[in-house]
Every structure is written in structure tokens, then in C-alpha cells.
Amino acid sequence: MTGTDGDSVINTLVDPSLDAATEAVESGFEAERLVTLFGRCTVEYDGRASSTLGLGDRHVMCKPDGSILVHTDESQQPVNWQPPGCTHEAGVAEDRLVLESERSTPDERLVVRFEQIAQVSTFAVEDATELTLDGTEEDLRNRILDDPELVEPGFTPLATERDTAAGAIDIFGEDSDGRTVAVELKRKRVGPDAVGQLGRYVDALRRDLHDDAEIRGILVSPSVTDRAAELLERNGLEFVSAAPRE
Amino acid sequence: MTGTDGDSVINTLVDPSLDAATEAVESGFEAERLVTLFGRCTVEYDGRASSTLGLGDRHVMCKPDGSILVHTDESQQPVNWQPPGCTHEAGVAEDRLVLESERSTPDERLVVRFEQIAQVSTFAVEDATELTLDGTEEDLRNRILDDPELVEPGFTPLATERDTAAGAIDIFGEDSDGRTVAVELKRKRVGPDAVGQLGRYVDALRRDLHDDAEIRGILVSPSVTDRAAELLERNGLEFVSAAPRE
DNA sequence: CTATTAATCTCGAGA
DNA sequence: TCTCGAGGTTAATAG
Known part of the structure; x- marks a missing residue:
């Protein structure tokens, strides 16, 4: 030995x-x-x-x-x-x-x-290399910044990680009518928690901007659960299907 | 060898x-x-x-x-x-x-x-024994069921894991005035997500019970972050400090 | 340090 | 199988 x-x-x-x-x-x-x-x-x-x-x-x-x-x-x-x-x-x-x-x-x-x-x-461990990982939320963000129409035609990203009193909005932008849009990204199918997160950001924006302009909240993920869909509906939020890759 | x-x-x-x-x-x-x-x-x-x-x-x-x-x-x-x-x-x-x-x-x-x-x-692994763990959310629940006054004087638990359209309420009960109370338990300091969770349960109860009776939502945890405290305030929810042990 | 959120989260319970 | 929520979550990042 x-x-x-x-x-x-x-x-x-x-x-x-x-x-x-x-x-x-x-x-x-x-x-x-x-x-x-x-x-x-x-x-x-x-x-x-x-x-x-x-x-x-x-x-x-x-x-x-x-x-x-x-x-x-x-x-x-x-x-x-x-x-x-x-x-x-x-x-x-x-x-x-x-x-x-x-x-x-x-x-x-x-x-x-x-x-x-x-x-x-x-x-004795020798290991110089680091892991490279694909298919993360960051990949989904990059996909959408490359092609904002994945969210909807006319969507214009203005900032990422835009800060509000409730935390940072993944993508902050405006739609073709100039309305403010908060986009929350999730790399996989989501439940009610993500809808709550988006709702808090939209509420915070409404208070921060304290104007009467309509503010839209869009959840972008591959899919949502039934309860999440209900909660989106009830809170006047929207959903767009997109995945980090493919 | x-x-x-x-x-x-x-x-x-x-x-x-x-x-x-x-x-x-x-x-x-x-x-x-x-x-x-x-x-x-x-x-x-x-x-x-x-x-x-x-x-x-x-x-x-x-x-x-x-x-x-x-x-x-x-x-x-x-x-x-x-x-x-x-x-x-x-x-x-x-x-x-x-x-x-x-x-x-x-x-x-x-x-x-x-x-x-x-x-x-x-x-070859032989292992018959299982881990016993203390200080969990279940321990906090048992503490409160043993002594409901930890929540407040006159609080009466009526059910655990009481189901609603938004999920199960940790402890469902009523206060000394007969008002319905939803208690959400967290074993450690919590942020805005737990407040959102409690809020969804209370909203679901209001819809399920469809009466005009006041429904209270109480978050029980060792402490809350500033944002969580704000969110509790804004949603008309309450906080009581309690920990799983000691 | 604390706070917030993502994660190939993992894990277990329940429908 | 899917959904949901707990976890000694861990890990990364910002303040």
C-alpha cells in the first residue's frame, strides 16, 4: 500500500x-x-x-x-x-x-x-478548476435582455436588480404604452410564494412612484401552479412562459 | 490490510x-x-x-x-x-x-x-438508529399547544394544519372575544416571505368563511426583520415573539 | 455582521 | 405523480 x-x-x-x-x-x-x-x-x-x-x-x-x-x-x-x-x-x-x-x-x-x-x-487535494453551470435564473435574465419580446412585443428593459422598499426587481422596464413593468424571473415552475414576491415589488413601486400611472407586474417562468395562477389573477398580475434555455 | x-x-x-x-x-x-x-x-x-x-x-x-x-x-x-x-x-x-x-x-x-x-x-453499512432533532417548528407548536397564553391570554387553539384554499394554517383558533385567529409558526427570525404566507391564509379564510367577522392573523417567531414588520403592519397582521425552546 | 433571494436546493407529507 | 412548505436549509451578494 x-x-x-x-x-x-x-x-x-x-x-x-x-x-x-x-x-x-x-x-x-x-x-x-x-x-x-x-x-x-x-x-x-x-x-x-x-x-x-x-x-x-x-x-x-x-x-x-x-x-x-x-x-x-x-x-x-x-x-x-x-x-x-x-x-x-x-x-x-x-x-x-x-x-x-x-x-x-x-x-x-x-x-x-x-x-x-x-x-x-x-x-491531499489538488483542484484548480471551477464549476460552470447553465440553466440558472441568470441565464433566463440574459435570454430576456437579449430578446425582450420574449416578455411581450414592445417591452423595453430599463434596469436589472432595480431597488424598491420591498427588495430588488429582477427586470424593471416599460411596455409599448410607456407603462412601468416589473418582471420577476423564476427558472422553474413556481408556486404562490413567487407571486407574493412580485406582488410586494409592484406594491412597493406604487408607493415609491406615488403617481396614478398603472404599474404592471409580470411573472416569467416555465409555468405556474394552479394556486399561483389564482393568486396572479386576484392580484392583477400577469404571467409569461419562458425557460432559461432551449 | x-x-x-x-x-x-x-x-x-x-x-x-x-x-x-x-x-x-x-x-x-x-x-x-x-x-x-x-x-x-x-x-x-x-x-x-x-x-x-x-x-x-x-x-x-x-x-x-x-x-x-x-x-x-x-x-x-x-x-x-x-x-x-x-x-x-x-x-x-x-x-x-x-x-x-x-x-x-x-x-x-x-x-x-x-x-x-x-x-x-x-x-458494508449497518445503521439501525435514527436521528432525534429538537428545536424544530413542531417543538414550537407543541409549546404553544401546551401553553396557548404564549400567543396571548385567552387564546384557544381549535385545530392544527387547518386547511384553506391557500394551504394549511399551523394553528387555527379563536381569541377571548371569539374572533377567528390564524397562527403561522416559524422556528427562527423571519423575513417578508412568512408574512406573505400568513396573509394568504388569512385572505383565504375570509373568502372561505365569507362572513363579516374579523379574522386575525398572528405570526409567531423569535423575531422579524424590519421589512417583515412593515409588511405585517400594512396588512393588519400581528406578531408574537416565541422560540421553539428555552 | 444582517438581510434578502436563488438553488440541479433536499426532504417529507398529502392529495 | 404533483404540490406545498420546512429546513440546524446552504451559498452568494449587497449593505
């Missing part, structure tokens, strides 16, 4: 002694490596909420940015975690490897106690 | 050959084990959105429930993933280990191509 010393890309121990495991984790933290453990453990969390998790086999990942993830064999989401910026510590208590992760603002603490450690690995 | 055969709790290969790695991953999928890989790879995703990720060292976890997670050394969130229910496949193409994860409704596909594989592990 390669990588039993701390300078290798990988350092892996299978069924390690308590001392060997502790030393591997500590030196992994020290060297700012990605550290993973697999074994039988309990987990306690206290902070914004609090939780306990009884004994079971879990996969624990500690990242050099201070985040920690505890995964079971189910679900995309970790069963417990801490966000980046936490301080990790490894120690031994009552003959068990104990991982502690803490942060402040808010005060939060995660403790993992291993009854049995099946594997410890530490990895 | 223990666990080089597929029946052990762990099966780990460090710097494996392409064939050995492929065989380990395939037998891990077959045996419904938790499979992890670490190595230099690219990732492509196409589905609800689409993304590409260039070469870099990443940790990949495939769970027996069909989920897959690709982690870099930063961030709590995976850089790419698929939800549970996907079909995993491992294969070799152009001298590289390729993992493919697919699902339908919606059609989504994730492809990981390894240029170099530093480690492959498969784990």
Missing part, C-alpha cells in the same frame, strides 16, 4: 489502533488534508437546534475549510454536519476516538464518538 | 489498476455497499440544469440508495450530485474508469471520468 506517510497523496489505515487512528486524523488536520473516517459511532449536535444519533456505521468527512459531514448509507444529505469555518479537534476519551467541531456566531458544536474505527484516510 | 474480499465490512484498494478499481466498484454496486473513490476526474451533469467540471482531485461517494455525491476539498455542499433513486454504472472508456448515474422524471445524467484513481473503498 502506498501512502502510509503523511506526505503522500493518500494515507489510509484499515482497522487501525486507537492511537494510530488518532495520530492519522490529527496529522491530517495539521496538514490541511481532507480526512475521512468510517466506523461505528454516535453523534451529538447542539446549536441552532440540537440532535442525537445513536450507534451506527457512518462515513465522516472533515474538510480543510473546517466543514464536517456525517453520512449514513441513505439520503443525499448528511445526517449531521458543520459548515465551513469550524475548528476540528481529535482526541481520545474513554478509550474512544472523539471528533469535536465547534464554531461561534452562532455557537454550534458537533461531537462524533467512535466505538470502532474501520478506516481512516487523509487525502 | 483487512477487507480485500467483498464480504468484509471494508474493501479498500490504494492506487489500484484500472481493472481492479472497476471490478471493486461494480461488485460494490452489486452488493449494495457504500462506495467511495478518490482521484483525478472530470464531471459532467445534464438535467434540471447542466454543468461541467474540469480535471481535479475529488472524493466521490455512491450510496446504495442510488445517490451520488462529488466533493471537492471546500464547501459543505457537493460540487455535483444526483439524488437517491438513480441507477449507477461503472465502466471503462478510453482507458478510464467512468461512473454514470441516471434517472428519469426528470431526465438527469451525471458522468464522472477518472484520469487517475488513488483509492477505491466499499463499505
